[in-house]
Amino acid sequence: MTRTNRTRTLIGLCALILFGISGNSSGRDAAPPPGAAGGVVQDMPVADMETMGLIWIQEGNVKRLAYVVQTGDTLWDIARRYLNSPYYWPKIWERNTFVINPHLIFPGDILYIYPDGLVEKPYTASDRSISVGSISGPGGTRKEVVYQPAGSTGFLATEEVESAGRIVGNPANVVLLGENQYVYVNVGKADRVEVGDRYSVFRIGEPDVKKSQMVIHPVTGEPFGYKVTQLGEIEITKTYAETSEALIINSYREIHNGDFITPYLQPLEEKVQVRATEVESLHAYVVTSKDNRKLLGRNDIVYIDRGSEDGVMRGNVFIAYLPCETIVDDVTKQVIRIPEKILGSILILEPRSKSSVGLIIESYREFSPGADLFLSRYKTWEIEGVSSPADLDACKSNPECLLIPKEKYDQGFDNPMCDPIDPKYRKTGK
Numbered sequence: 001m002t003r004t005n006r007t008r009t010l011i012g013l014c015a016l017i018l019f020g021i022s023g024n025s026s027g028r029d030a031a032p033p034p035g036a037a038g039g040v041v042q043d044m045p046v047a048d049m050e051t052m053g054l055i056w057i058q059e060g061n062v063k064r065l066a067y068v069v070q071t072g073d074t075l076w077d078i079a080r081r082y083l084n085s086p087y088y089w090p091k092i093w094e095r096n097t098f099v100i101n102p103h104l105i106f107p108g109d110i111l112y113i114y115p116d117g118l119v120e121k122p123y124t125a126s127d128r129s130i131s132v133g134s135i136s137g138p139g140g141t142r143k144e145v146v147y148q149p150a151g152s153t154g155f156l157a158t159e160e161v162e163s164a165g166r167i168v169g170n171p172a173n174v175v176l177l178g179e180n181q182y183v184y185v186n187v188g189k190a191d192r193v194e195v196g197d198r199y200s201v202f203r204i205g206e207p208d209v210k211k212s213q214m215v216i217h218p219v220t221g222e223p224f225g226y227k228v229t230q231l232g233e234i235e236i237t238k239t240y241a242e243t244s245e246a247l248i249i250n251s252y253r254e255i256h257n258g259d260f261i262t263p264y265l266q267p268l269e270e271k272v273q274v275r276a277t278e279v280e281s282l283h284a285y286v287v288t289s290k291d292n293r294k295l296l297g298r299n300d301i302v303y304i305d306r307g308s309e310d311g312v313m314r315g316n317v318f319i320a321y322l323p324c325e326t327i328v329d330d331v332t333k334q335v336i337r338i339p340e341k342i343l344g345s346i347l348i349l350e351p352r353s354k355s356s357v358g359l360i361i362e363s364y365r366e367f368s369p370g371a372d373l374f375l376s377r378y379k380t381w382e383i384e385g386v387s388s389p390a391d392l393d394a395c396k397s398n399p400e401c402l403l404i405p406k407e408k409y410d411q412g413f414d415n416p417m418c419d420p421i422d423p424k425y426r427k428t429g430k
Helices: 003-019 046-052 075-082 086-095 158-162 389-396 406-410 423-428
Strands: 054-059 062-068 110-112 130-137 140-147 153-157 165-169 182-185 198-204 214-216 223-239 244-251 260-263 271-273 282-289 301-304 317-322 325-328 335-338 341-351 356-363 372-375 380-383 401-404
Touching (some): 158 223, 165 260, 182 223, 380 389
Parallel strands (some): 380 401
Antiparallel strands (some): 140 271, 165 182, 282 301, 317 341, 317 372, 325 335
16 A cells, blocks of 8 residues: 555545444444454444544445554554554554555554454453462362463573574565565575474564673573574475575564574463472572563563473472571570571473473562572471481371481481581581
């Protein structure tokens, strides 16, 4: 659509608004568009649509919902409001072919938001929310966590980025790429790539953030990975010796030559069943969070430094805690062991080889990147020579109880979540 045609459409739109789209001067009885699939369109009063800023446009015998661009609007903001997520802005771009540059839209432009009159539930500005419930099945009652996934900025470990391929060109020789366009990638038969393989497309860094996106481990001080923005997915259509052709099957943002590709990253599941672990004892750290928060709490997405190579599985729950401390009694000078303090729990949403994506599902107090995490098949423990005979007998019959032998206790080991204490303090009290 040219700028002149757009102006004509706007004039026609003004006339439709002035005289009533369906012959009714109030415009309140406008029927849903043909093919509208239940739910929002059919149940939504016109007044609600007007509140949302949507209007009907008559095109022959078909009515379509449209949006008139206002000063300061961007496709990102419009997609956030009407398509549940700002990362779906390329879909609006594709449905409005007159928009040549997606970064240049103008007040008065008329945009079709939904295909064939379909309406998706409008985005709300509420934060991610989670709920924890129980489900019953053949295996008994299990806990299930349901949450609302957030956008598409993520984290990849250093080796995942270093082994990634790239988009090296496209047949159309265009700068901005989106769905249903072909690209060339620098992986091929020599890399065991086959037709039908899917890859995720990503870019190092976050939208509108110019500073370095390398993530430094908060405890070791070593580079651990990168913040990345997931851009979409491609599917291999032809393979050659060292390159392949691929089709962009999904795009959340514009894709460019030079963007990275990695074997397909499964989207985070909305329902995750809590599952026990077979790991006896695993210590980890929170490395960073999705939103770069310094203080973390319930609903935050975090990345930890343990993954499937360490036995971590989807649905495992790590305990976040403050480690044990030792203090000296001012009077007796005896060293006293202060037990750990539980801060919350983190549900594993996606384990990768050396790292995992987690969701904080419980938070008793805020904690920060660098927080200690612990995963174990054991829920409690007892110590030979210290615990009562009754407690020891109960522990021996409980598969979730760790029995600490007396010789390990004598070596300073009295708590699997904490470092051993120097045994001399127990024996001498100094």
